[in-house]
Amino acid sequence: PTPPPRPLPRSRPTSLRIPALGIDAPITGLGLDGNQELETPPIDNPNIVGWYRGGPTPGEPGTAVAVGHRDTRTGAAVFAGLASVKRGKQIEARRADGRSAVYTVDRVKVYDKAGFPDKEVYGPTGRPELRVITCGGLFGRRTGYTSNVVVFAHLTATK
Template sequence: MPLSSSPVQRLALGGAAVATLSGLLLIWFGVSGMIFDGSSSPAAARSPAPTNIPRRLPSLTEPADVLLRTFAQPMKKSVPQAVYIPRIGVAAPLMQLGLDARGAIENPPLEPANIAGWYRHGPSPGQRGPAVITGHLDTRSGPAVFARLDRVRRGDQIQVMRSDGSVAVFVVDKRERVSKKDFPTARVYGDVDYPGLRLVTCGGVFDRAAHSYKGNTIVYAHLVRAYHPPG
């Protein structure tokens, strides 16, 4: 939904405070090495998305139950260019998101609708740790990139095209819908010893008074394959 001018609600949890605005997670870091110093601005921190991405990437042919038991070795850091979710027809360029003046993760713009954002101060998709990608559920005029994220299922594949020419393929472990009041900060942002991926958007009931959704939809996945497309 469109951004609201009303104050965002903060929630202290596990040493960090989190909030949501227009269905996207905002997080204030209170841990060593991730403290925002107030010097960044949205214009400086947010980088534009690439253009002319492929419309689709090939999916792995192994059965879902095999992929769920497969864990690939971590990849080197590389800026992600696009995210693909075959189950729901997503093929979206990725922009880089930094921190705004309050130390919160920036929102991708509402337009164009088919764009998502990667939090560039965290792991890149394929690296060890939880890479985080956010996207809007809808805009002022219609559905946005993650409008059907709640249809993703355990065992589905997610592909991320990276700037080094590689593709990181993930398999979905689970999907959950949570209240913004009980956002699982530790599960989304907590350190893991494998290459993980988290997709976050808004969900649940729309609160007209607050001009935002009351919940979030979160998808958790792990890396199963890394490859370089031919050519």
């Protein structure tokens, strides 16, 4: 088997591409809100992806987290089709230094928000990984979506 690529140094993410889904979206940095939960990307710009600034940048060791909306009041958003991405497909994160980190999808899971497994999703794995997260499940006007779609991927190349 091919040895894993060497991790990249820190560099701000600029865009996210998922060719299998036709996604090529700009990235904005996100922090944590007052409840220590990840902020969400701006709802008035549904085609932007949020990247957790407190975690690894693309290709760095650790578990990086990217989030995006599934839809908004005005229609589909950047990750509308995320749940349909297949194992083995690629996700490319471009960086401010001109390099890219290429991740390969390992699996896609849907978790109920009430029992969301933080450790499984965000925990360290010993290699550069990426989680791409959006809403899933049933939608209620007052409560929003009941679940989250989580794509698990690991670094397989750098450019």
